[in-house]
Amino acid sequence: MTEALDSEQVQMLKRAFSMFDSGKTGRIDKEKVRTILQTLGLMIDELELEALVADEDKDENGRLNFEAFCRVATHFLDEDDEVMQKELKEAFRLYDKEGNGYIPTSSLREILAALDDQLTPDQLDEMIAEIDTDGSGTVDFDEFMEMMTGD
Structure with a gap:
């Protein structure tokens, strides 16, 4: 699966x-796949993504399990860590508007809440x-x- x-x-x-499986169901809404991949700084071709997700959503319930998500993500993951780090830097810079090298946890809370509207304030506090x-x-x-990245 993840060779x-x-x-x-x-x-x-x-x-x-x-982070996106807030109900801990082992599945995420397919709409969230795009958000996660973009959050990870990956370049996504919309049509390709839709085709891949549709392919993985065999029972057409609009949700993907972790293995299916990995298969989709693998397609977009760049093997080059430097490229990924650069892309994550770009994503970070979007939120670090003053260029201070950090973002307030309130911005992070906004990002996380926007990414998953099912998160409770307690879950957000925990994540932060x-x-x-x-x-x-x-x-x-x-x-x-x-x-x-877990590095």
């Missing part, structure tokens, strides 16, 4: 997947506490990278 992915990539996808490991109230690029 083309290394263990770090699988971990990264697993983390991203479970996990990400803002030094409790600074801000998330620097390293913390952001760690959240996205």
Whole structure:
């Protein structure tokens, strides 16, 4: 299933997947696949994505399990970590409007809430506490990278 992915990539996808699987059902809405891949900084061809997701959504319930999600993500994952890091930097820069090298956890909360409107305030607090490991109230690029890649 995930032969083309290394263990770090699988971990990264697993983390991203479970962030969006707020009900812990083991499935995510197919609409969220695009959001996750974009959050990871991946370049996505819309038609390709739709075809892949439709292909994986065999029972047509509009949801994908982790394995199906991995197969779709693998298609877009660039093997080159440097490219991915550059793309994550770009994604981070979008939220770091002042260019301070960090974003406030309030921005992160907005991002996470926008990505998954099913998250409760407690779940958001929990996620932010996990990400803002030094409790600074801000998330620097390293913390952001760690959240996205597990490095």
